Amino acid sequence: MSQSLEKVMDAVDVETLLVCDSEAEGRSLMLDILKGFGFTDVDVVFAQFEGPGVRIRGRAYVHRPADKYHWLQQAGKAG
Amino acid sequence: MRKILLAPLDPVHDIGLKMIARGLFDAGYETHLLPPDLTTEEIIEQTLQFHPAVLLLSRTLGYGVAENLARMVDLADAAGLRDHMKIGVGGMAIRSELAAELGFDAGFGQGTSIEQVICFIEGTEYNPEVQRSGKTKRNLTDGYDYAWRHAGIAAKVDRITDQIIDWAVQRTSPGVERAKLRDAAWDVDLWRARMGVGDFYKHYAPLCGELPMNFYGGGQLHPKTRRFSQQEVDGLEQYLTETKLRMSVQSLRHKRPGPLVFNQYGTGCPFMDIGHILASEAWGADGVIHFDPSWGARTEGLLDGFLTHQEDGTVITPANLNRIQRALEPSTLWQVRAHRGLNTPETVVLAGKIGADLSKINICYGSLAAGTDPARMTVDGYHAILYAKQYGMPFDVVTNEELSGVPAHKAFAGMLIVAGLARKLGARPILQPLFACSPEVMVNGLMEDNYIDFNAAKVIALRSILNAPLWPGAPVGFLTHTEDRVQSAMTTSLHACLAATLNVDAVSIASTDEAYSGGPISAPAKIDTLRAVQEGFRFFGRAGIAPTDQAQVFADQLVDGIEKTLTQVLACGDFVAALHAGCLGSREEGAHPGRAGKDSVKSKTTI
Known part of the structure; x- marks a missing residue:
């Protein structure tokens, strides 16, 4: 995990408009994007398809509750 | 010059x-x-x-x-x-x-x-902190004398609550006995000073169910929980020290003195909760509400230690509550919910000893929509109210049984019975009408035109019955949220603004993750709605939202329905029997008398 990602309290959301043909395609594209960023715990929180594409929000959990949070281990170190 | x-x-x-x-x-x-x-x-x-x-x-x-x-x-x-x-x-x-x-x-x-x-x-x-940290804690019940304003309803509630007291005062339960022990034998000051709690657990464990008994007997944890490592504990302390140096709190309010804004935490992990609470406080929340796991309410007895939980709801233990309480900003009101299960009176005692400002108790909701046996919930609720009084904790009387399909007038009748009982026992209840697009609303088309009239009617109706504080929840806008972040923030803000313009005392708001079920609520999702509410309060200022004439029509119907419901409860002759008979919410309406703790109520003369 990069030092920057260690500072994420819980999740990273990615919101965008994807040019595609359907909501299903948009969802698949968003998951690909998140996995391409190197995230593994990924999901689509919201998707709304209209003619031009899908308005979509993907989420990658960096720290889920009960994980060991890097931002606690990093406390005291220069950010 | x-x-x-x-x-x-x-x-x-x-x-x-x-x-x-x-x-x-x-x-x-x-x-x-x-x-x-x-x-x-x-x-x-x-x-x-x-x-x-x-x-x-x-x-x-x-x-x-x-x-x-x-x-x-x-x-x-x-x-x-x-x-x-x-x-x-x-x-x-x-x-x-x-x-x-x-x-x-x-x-x-x-x-x-x-x-x-x-x-x-x-x-x-x-020093911007001086400008931004001017908030102080406020007692939501100040200025209310709990005078009845509706003589007919007052007379009926009086008779029902007399019957409840006569019945409950002669009975006890394992939950009541644990609460009594926690109250008498668990010294929070000694515990905080790491001087032990004497032989408290020797007497406590036998009053518990299997899970806590295994925990106290053999150190066996719930399978979804684990203890924190020393490194994690040290990391939290360091994180808190550093963050508190930078910490300041915003106010969401603009020109109005209220309402206070609460949000709920309960990620499962008290350390993640503290991160979320700090974010909520910094972005303006006036209060936070502890949300515990659903299995906690069905378990006889509380656990102990610093425990993190992999699923929704943060386990109630003295150490978890204590660490969270010590992390709060001085201006933050802290509510620990006790309303729905087998640990209701003991949770009130523990929360009171650790320093909670508020609790949550409702016998009817706990019995009809949260799975607890009505007799057990009644005797435990009665004692919980007495402890809430003893520890100086006002509590809200939540009406979330509406979400199961119980009509508002029946949920309100139940709420007024509990509030009336609290009033009689000298406690300080807060009425919590649900601002929601409930099943009753959807089936009967009560919000086909707008979300304002029926919610406003609830406030109008309750104010015409009892002079008590009002805290719409929980959260406002329930069942109007979608997974769309903008929509979710917007509907929360508008419902909060409606509450503000009705001059209620507090609101509970959700995050923009309210309708998302794929994972835990994120910290930014909590900030989304706080920002939206702040912007809404700024927009309306002291201006109002005007309900249509239909709001008064709805309010009159609610008051009428409440009185008829109370008449039916009285006709039953026994409050617990009335809960089973569906007077305060029937099976057809989605209310199901709970079974947790069934047959655990004992007469005091037989033990």
Whole structure:
């Protein structure tokens, strides 16, 4: 995990408009994007398809509750 | 009186400077505001005539502007003005670093406060924390005398609550016995001083169910929980120390004194909760609500230790509650819910000892929509109310059985019975009507035109019955949220604004993850709705939202329905029997008398 990602309290959301043909395609594209960023715990929180594409929000959990949070281990170190 | 010259170094824009000029004038300075579109030479000329202590310029950044500002500084230097006069510059996109680079004494960007400018003029240090941390804790029940305003309903509630007291006072349960032991034998000061709790657990464990008994007997944890490592505990302490140094709290309110805004935490992990609470406080939440796991309510007895949980709901243990309480800002109200299960009275005792400000108790909701046996919930609820009084904790009486399909008038009848019982026992209840698009609303089309009238009707109806504080929840806008972040923030804000314009005392709000079920709620999702509510409060100020005439029609129907429901409860002759009979919510309406703790109520004479 990069030092920057260690500072994420819980999740990273990615919101965008994807040019595609359907909501299903948009969802698949968003998951690909998140996995391409190197995230593994990924999901689509919201998707709304209209003619031009899908308005979509993907989420990658960096720290889920009960994980060991890097931002606690990093406390005291220069950010 | 110090003289301040204000000059817009801009062909058109001077609104910001006008606001600063007004603020300085109100603060007692002699101000002189020049018109826009003067040349730098003309401003210098005016400065030489006026002899100000401070010259404040404004300018929107754009092509060539930096050169123009630098020229202004050069001319002021050449005229010898800088020896006895400070120059500040403000405007969109002005940063203090840029201002210093150009030779100004200070730079002010967007959102500059008048206090910040005064500190510059006076040469004092600007401390935004002083401006942002002016919140203090408020008791939501202050000013309410709990006087009945509806004689018919008052008389019926009086008879029902007499019957409840007569019945409950002769009975006990394992939950009541644990609460009694926790109250008498668990010394929070000794525990905090790590001096032990004597033989408390020797007497406590036998009163517990299997899970806590295995925990106290053999150290066996719930499968979804684990203890924190020392490294994690040390990391939290360091994180808190560092964060508290930077911490300040915003206020969401604008011109109105209320409502206070609460949000819920309960990620499962008390350390993640603390991260979420700090974010909520910083972005303006006035109070936070502890949400425990659903299995906790069905378990006889509480666990102990620093425990984190992999699923929704943070386990109630003394150590978890204590660490969370100590992390709260002094102005934050803290509610620990006790309303729905087998640990209701003991949770009130523990929360009271650890320092909670508020709790949550409702016998009817716990019995009909949260899975607890009605007799057990009644005897435990009765004792929980007595402990809430003893520990000085007001509590809300939640009506979330509406979400199961129970009509509002029946849920309200139940709420008023519990509130009436609390009133009689000397406790301080808070009425919690649900602002929601409930099943009753959907089936009967009660919100086909708007979300305002039926919610407003609830407030109108309750105010016509009892003079008690009101805290719509929980959260406001329930079942109107979608996974769309913008929509979710918007509907939360509008419901909160409706509550504000109805002058209620508090609201509970959700995050924008309310309708998302794929994972835990994120911290930014909590901030989304706090920001939306703040913006809504700013928009409405002291202005109102006007319900249509239909709101009064709905309110009259609610009051009528409440009275009829209470008549049916009285006809049953026994409150617990009335819960089983569906008087306060039937199986057809989605209310199912719970079974947890069934047959665990004992007569005091037989134990």
